[in-house]
Amino acid sequence: MNENSLIKTLQDTIESKNKTIESLREELKKANENIEYLIKKLYGRKTEKTSAIDGQLVISDISLGLFNEAEKEADLSVLEPVPFEEPIKRTRKGYKRKEAFKNLPQQDHVYKLDESQRVCPIDGDSLSVLGKKFLRSEIKYIPAEISIVNIYQETYECKRCKKENRPGVFNPYTPEPVLQHSYATASSVAWTMYQKFVQSVPLYRQEKEWKQMGFPLSRATLSNWIIKTSEEWLIPVVEKLREELLKEKYLHADETPVQVLNEDGKKNTTKSYMWVFSTSENSKRGIRIFKYATGRSGENAKEFLKDFRGYLHTDAYSGYGKVEDIHHCLCWAHVRRYFTDALPKDMSGPEATLPATGVAYCNQLFDWERKFKNLTADERKKMRLEKEKPV
Known part of the structure; x- marks a missing residue:
């Protein structure tokens, strides 16, 4: 092999290895991005809220990092974000006691002087009521209680029908039990379901509570209450709700x-x-x-x-x-999630430009939707075509 052939072979080998190295670097970059994405999904914050960074261009609530002038001109100008009005910052409403207590029953407790104390200690004259002043409000907790209700049904008869051998025995209407051959009532079953499905209280803890109140109920019984009342009472309601739902x-x-x-x-x-x-x-x-x-x-x-x-x-x-x-x-919220998932840890790098811009556009749409929330359907459609379509 002459010298020129050797040089050509070495150059080809170097070029081939450079391509291999570049390919491996690209694969490594993608693998690192996948690892970073999975780590963020596993250990990162769950919220998709985004916050602006000082010194950066902001569309809605997300910053579009001004990495440098060249990158700005190359990427952001192509996307041409449309202008929009900054959202009005809403402050949290102050706590109002009347609003908090408006649905609770109220009772007043007025402290008074005994009759024997309604005498002026200075001159002995009788004291008269001048008025009363409000001192404070207190919340009173009334513990739950259970009782046994024994159901009877009176029977009536017609004396004349009896003498004349006609059917003359009458009974008043009596509601059917929630479950046949069971102590269950609407209130006890509703409380069991509320504790289980709303308050996340497991049946074994409810079992202890019933025992402490003086009426031992096994968790198997409580479970039967939930299942049987669901089958006999709630499933027909759900089927009716489904009929109404499908009319929408x-x-x-x-x-x-x-x-x-x-x-x-x-x-x-x-x-x-x-x-x-x-x-x-x-x-x-x-x-x-x-x-x-x-x-x-x-x-x-x-x-x-x-x-x-x-x-x-x-x-x-x-x-x-x-x-x-x-x-x-x-759903635009799901579209936005893909952009937030693509946001890199380093928001100052060029890789952040496209996903950050995508999040910004979605935020802008959501901001318009918040403003249109109280409009009628026709008004909302008109404003969407006018304001959101350009976005």
């Missing part, structure tokens, strides 16, 4: 993973899903229905919404594509 023109839907322990045929580590279907914020009837499913298949949404013919507002999950005969609307 606009609906929202979403699904979130849940973990169910000791479910037949599934490991405890397997994900199940809770689906939620809701009317819009401006609906005259606020309805939200939660539906449990063992999986995330779009068939769940298709089956639930099979009689719906309006506008369905969801994220970009492809499963909602199985819902037929609807107008599918996507």
